[in-house]
Amino acid sequence: MVKICCIGAGYVGGPTMAVIALNCPSIEVVVVDISVTRISAWNSDQLPIYEPGLNEVVKQCKGRNLFFSTDIEKHVSEADIIFVSVNTPTKTRGLGAGKAADLTYWESAARMIADVSKSNKIVVEKSTVPVKTAEAIERILTHNSKGIKYQILSNPEFLAEGTAIQDLFKPDRVLIGGRETPDGLKAIQALKDVYAHWVPEDRIITTNLWSAELSKLAANAFLAQRISSVNAMSALCEATGADVLQVSHAVGKDSRIGPKFLNASVGFGGSCFQKDILNLVYICECNGLAEVANYWKQVIKVNDYQKNRFVNRVVSSMFNTVAGKKIGIMGFAFKKDTGDTRETPAIDVCKGLLGDKARLSIYDPQVTADQIQRDLTMNKFGWDHPIHRQPMSPTGVKQVSIAWDAYEASKDAHALCILTEWDEFKTLDYRRIFDNMQKPAFVFDGRNVVNVEMLRDIGFIVYSIGKPLDPWLKNMPAVA
Ligand SMILES: NC(=O)c1ccc[n+]([C@@H]2O[C@H](COP(=O)([O-])OP(=O)(O)OC[C@H]3O[C@@H](n4cnc5c(N)ncnc54)[C@H](O)[C@@H]3O)[C@@H](O)[C@H]2O)c1
Ligand SMILES: O=c1ccn([C@@H]2O[C@H](COP(=O)(O)OP(=O)(O)O[C@H]3O[C@H](CO)[C@@H](O)[C@H](O)[C@H]3O)[C@@H](O)[C@H]2O)c(=O)[nH]1
Numbered sequence: 001m002v003k004i005c006c007i008g009a010g011y012v013g014g015p016t017m018a019v020i021a022l023n024c025p026s027i028e029v030v031v032v033d034i035s036v037t038r039i040s041a042w043n044s045d046q047l048p049i050y051e052p053g054l055n056e057v058v059k060q061c062k063g064r065n066l067f068f069s070t071d072i073e074k075h076v077s078e079a080d081i082i083f084v085s086v087n088t089p090t091k092t093r094g095l096g097a098g099k100a101a102d103l104t105y106w107e108s109a110a111r112m113i114a115d116v117s118k119s120n121k122i123v124v125e126k127s128t129v130p131v132k133t134a135e136a137i138e139r140i141l142t143h144n145s146k147g148i149k150y151q152i153l154s155n156p157e158f159l160a161e162g163t164a165i166q167d168l169f170k171p172d173r174v175l176i177g178g179r180e181t182p183d184g185l186k187a188i189q190a191l192k193d194v195y196a197h198w199v200p201e202d203r204i205i206t207t208n209l210w211s212a213e214l215s216k217l218a219a220n221a222f223l224a225q226r227i228s229s230v231n232a233m234s235a236l237c238e239a240t241g242a243d244v245l246q247v248s249h250a251v252g253k254d255s256r257i258g259p260k261f262l263n264a265s266v267g268f269g270g271s272c273f274q275k276d277i278l279n280l281v282y283i284c285e286c287n288g289l290a291e292v293a294n295y296w297k298q299v300i301k302v303n304d305y306q307k308n309r310f311v312n313r314v315v316s317s318m319f320n321t322v323a324g325k326k327i328g329i330m331g332f333a334f335k336k337d338t339g340d341t342r343e344t345p346a347i348d349v350c351k352g353l354l355g356d357k358a359r360l361s362i363y364d365p366q367v368t369a370d371q372i373q374r375d376l377t378m379n380k381f382g383w384d385h386p387i388h389r390q391p392m393s394p395t396g397v398k399q400v401s402i403a404w405d406a407y408e409a410s411k412d413a414h415a416l417c418i419l420t421e422w423d424e425f426k427t428l429d430y431r432r433i434f435d436n437m438q439k440p441a442f443v444f445d446g447r448n449v450v451n452v453e454m455l456r457d458i459g460f461i462v463y464s465i466g467k468p469l470d471p472w473l474k475n476m477p478a479v480a
Contacts, residue, residue, distance in 0.1 A: 001026060001027065002026070002027045003028045003078055004030070005076050005079035005082050005083070007086055007109045008084065008109075008127070009031045009033035009039060009068060010033075010038070011049055011161060011340065013126070014058075015057075016085070016157060016159070017031045017066065018058050018061065019168040020194060021061040022060055023198040025064070025065055028067075029067070031066075031067070031069075032070065039069060039070050043062075049340070050339040051161065051338065052163075052165065054164070054165055072112065076113055080190075081122045081194070082122070082124065083126045084106060084127060085127055086106055087386065088275075088384075089101070089385060090278055092382075099279065099285075101128075101275075101279045103129070103136070105386070106137070110137050114144035117150075121148070121151075122151045123141065123151070123153070124153045125155065125213070126156070128157075129213060131217065132213070133213060134152045134153075134213065151178065151183055151186075153176055153212075154175075154177035154209050155212070156175055158216075159171075161338040161340055163337070173203050174195045174204045175205050175207065175215055175216075176188050176195075176205070176207075178208075178209060192206070216276070220277065226261045227263075228268075228299045228306075230244065230263065231265065231267065231465075234465050235306075238466060244466025245264075245466070248263070263447075263448070264465045265345070266307060266447065267348070269342070270334045270343055271384060274343055275343075277296050277299055281293045307352070310349055310444070310465075311348075311349055311352030313463055314415065314442075318414060321356070322356045322415075324358075325413075325415070326360075327353055327359070327414065327416070328361050330363055330406055330417065330425055331346065331425065332346045332363075332419065332420065335421070345419060345446070346419040354376075354400070359401075360400045360401070361403045361413065362401070362409065363402070363403040365422060373397060373402075377396075377397060406433070407429075407436070410437055411436045412437065413438065413441075414438045414441070414442065415441070416443045417444045418444070421448075430454070430455055440472075441459065442462075443455055443463070447465070448465055456470065
């Protein structure tokens with residue numbers, strides 16, 4: 001029986017291995033992690049992450065051929081194929097701080113593999129890593145090899161949170177990069193055989209190692225660039241009276257551009273886009289490609305601009321002060337259908353409003369009060385480390401309360417800010433909400449989820465990203 005071990009039981013390691021286990025009953029899959037709490041949660045009925053469909057998949061194979069364990073060394077030493085899916089945060093100190101990827105967790109995993117292995121291994125990079133990481137890993141492994149042969153493969157993951165299970169079941173492509181030597185090609189084939197259990201052959205792409213590593217960074221940069229492009233247009237729409245929904249619909253009808261990923265928003269978030277583009281920028285700089293680095297840096301600058309622009313719009317619309325005013329925050333996760341808050345734009349927007357002394361009542365159907373308080377007090381990039389390395393009991397921000405539902409968050413509020421596109425925000429009883437708010441009652445929709453005309457008929461003053469401005473807002477001082 002082929003044995004797979006995955007180091008890192010997070011958003012990628014957990015769902016990816018569950019889908020492999022379900023589709024390959026003849027393979028034993030063990031997911032290991034240094035975090036005892038994470039592994040206990042995987043072994044309980046309350047999984048550590050919320051992902052539609054994940055529970056059902058895990059239930060079918062946990063205890064059959066899918067296991068979660070903290071006994072890392074045992075399972076690594078027994079495995080034929082080892083996936084490494086650990087954190088690769090942005091460095092906060094030293095050379096490359098604020099941009100370069102911190103490979104501390106990756107390197108410690110590689111050294112441990114070298115220490116405990118007694119048979120040949122295929123080591124698969126699942127984490128997103130800088131191009132050429134495989135070379136460094138190869139050196140660590142072969143330097144301590146004791147005659148054991150290692151083949152390194154790059155097999156980046158393209159799943160998006162909220163749709164992880166469907167992305168894993170029907171991937172657009174599976175990418176496998178490896179050495180173009182006989183042993184390298186054999187290793188590529190072994191991993192191909194795993195995916196071939198459920199992925200059609202023409203969707204499994206094989207390349208050299210560096211192309212696979214770089215393709216992951218490139219794909220995220222292209223995706224994020226689309227969002228910054230449409231967000232840049234949203235500012236111009238507001239200035240001119242164009243409607244960003246109509247513009248992106250018209251633009252996306254061009255089959256060369258396509259309709260997906262053109263939703264204007266308060267800014268992109270999530271654990272990957274910013275981190276991976278910063279990483280790409282750093283690699284370009286290290287290769288003397290300043291112009292290329294600056295090109296990609298601009299994607300992040302526009303994203304920061306979009307978040308600031310939103311905060312400025314809220315404050316300037318409300319007579320240039322939100323001091324002491326209650327603002328209901330609807331949604332905190334970085335997108336709908338996930339409880340993940342890593343780099344969510346809600347953090348920057350809330351911090352901006354708190355900087356102007358607002359009182360916030362935050363509601364999100366999937367994010368805990370503890371997580372929100374933690375996010376609002378954590379240092380930049382502090383989130384991307386194993387849980388036990390993060391502050392345990394954050395001191396709460398006084399001006400922030402957590403609400404059980406949207407109605408509680410909006411009661412007596414001066415304004416609502418919609419920061420995540422949860423479906424339930426489309427069908428709220430806005431008449432009831434209006435009646436319970438201070439007047440004038442504002443709605444700032446950072447995700448274009450509400451029916452603007454209907455809300456204006458109720459009496460709200462409505463701002464919706466990239467839509468023609470409410471007459472009230474037109475007379476306010478310019479923002480940005
Ligand atoms: N989240 C996504 O949607 C996504 C998608 C594609 C790629 N990625 C990439 O995959 C990697 C993992 O991301 P994630 O979202 O799963 O992170 P995560 O924080 O959810 O999971 C990483 C896990 O690795 C564990 N870990 C760290 N060092 C370890 C070690 N030495 N030994 C054992 N366990 C260790 C941590 O405790 C943590 O549970 C990152 O490189 C990320 O950029 C993420
Ligand atoms: O038209 C759009 C699409 C997305 N977003 C925002 O962009 C962010 C990222 O969304 P999404 O890409 O759907 O989620 P992620 O889970 O971050 O997935 C991205 O990052 C992963 C980690 O690398 C990759 O594997 C995925 O392919 C890539 O889509 C979120 O804040 C979204 O709200 C927009 O503002 N407008």
